[in-house]
Amino acid sequence: xxxxxxxxxxxxxxxxxxxxxxxxxxxxxxxxxxxxxxxxxxxxxxxxxxxxxxxxxxxxxxxxxxxxxxxxxxxxxxxxxxxxxxxxxxxxxxxxxxxxxxxxxxxxxxxxxx
Amino acid sequence: xxxxxxxxxxxxxxxxxxxxxxxxxxxxxxxxxxxxxxxxxxxxxxxxxxxxxxxxxxxxxxxxxxxxxxxxxxxxxxxxxxxxxxxxxxxxxxxxxxxxxxxxxxxxxxxxxxx
Numbered sequence: 001x002x003x004x005x006x007x008x009x010x011x012x013x014x015x016x017x018x019x020x021x022x023x024x025x026x027x028x029x030x031x032x033x034x035x036x037x038x039x040x041x042x043x044x045x046x047x048x049x050x051x052x053x054x055x056x057x058x059x060x061x062x063x064x065x066x067x068x069x070x071x072x073x074x075x076x077x078x079x080x081x082x083x084x085x086x087x088x089x090x091x092x093x094x095x096x097x098x099x100x101x102x103x104x105x106x107x108x109x110x111x112x113x114x
Numbered sequence: 115x116x117x118x119x120x121x122x123x124x125x126x127x128x129x130x131x132x133x134x135x136x137x138x139x140x141x142x143x144x145x146x147x148x149x150x151x152x153x154x155x156x157x158x159x160x161x162x163x164x165x166x167x168x169x170x171x172x173x174x175x176x177x178x179x180x181x182x183x184x185x186x187x188x189x190x191x192x193x194x195x196x197x198x199x200x201x202x203x204x205x206x207x208x209x210x211x212x213x214x215x216x217x218x219x220x221x222x223x224x225x226x227x228x229x
Contacts, residue, residue: 104157
């Protein structure tokens with residue numbers, strides 16, 4: 001079975017500051033990894049994904065994430081946040097050989113202050 | 115063009131009623147899903163259908179019955195609604211992994227409130 005841990009339920013940060021949202025996963029098999037963003041009262045939008053290849057993945061809106069297999073982590077980063085980045089961020093994994101079940105972490109609320 | 119569309123967006127109903135949520139995808143994906151997001155924002159899979167066949171049913175009460183008339187539609191019918199059913203329900207679709215195109219596409223959600 002797979003599980004995803006997002007240790008920080010809330011991350012407050014000032015505008016233009018850098019941010020890192022942490023994600024660790026547990027799995028006995030290889031997985032694909034994803035970050036989704038949910039803006040207030042909206043659906044889920046894919047930020048970025050890691051399937052294979054380079055461990056540094058760039059996504060939309062200036063976000064990037066780095067896959068670290070030895071630490072089973074997939075932390076999300078942005079060098080300078082904007083007010084508009086205020087949202088809920090979800091890390092998710094799916095087993096490579098059983099792609100029927102995307103498993104989410106509990107989410108991290110990023111609150112950007114002016 | 116909306117890739118995954120759900121209707122209605124909001125649904126307020128009384129306990130004991132029966133209601134349905136509809137979902138349609140125009141991406142040509144093979145697999146569709148229902149996820150439930152509770153008040154703490156936790157997302158959990160409920161059902162998964164591949165080419166109209168049920169492949170995942172995650173310990174969901176049998177008051178919830180998904181129906182897939184074709185691979186582009188997956189509807190969710192809920193009988194005898196309870197207060198605890200209040201949540202946001204998301205429909206999603208995906209395609210079998212094909213290189214770099216893999217991923218789930220989510221609808222905008224249906225906020226169900228049972229009073």
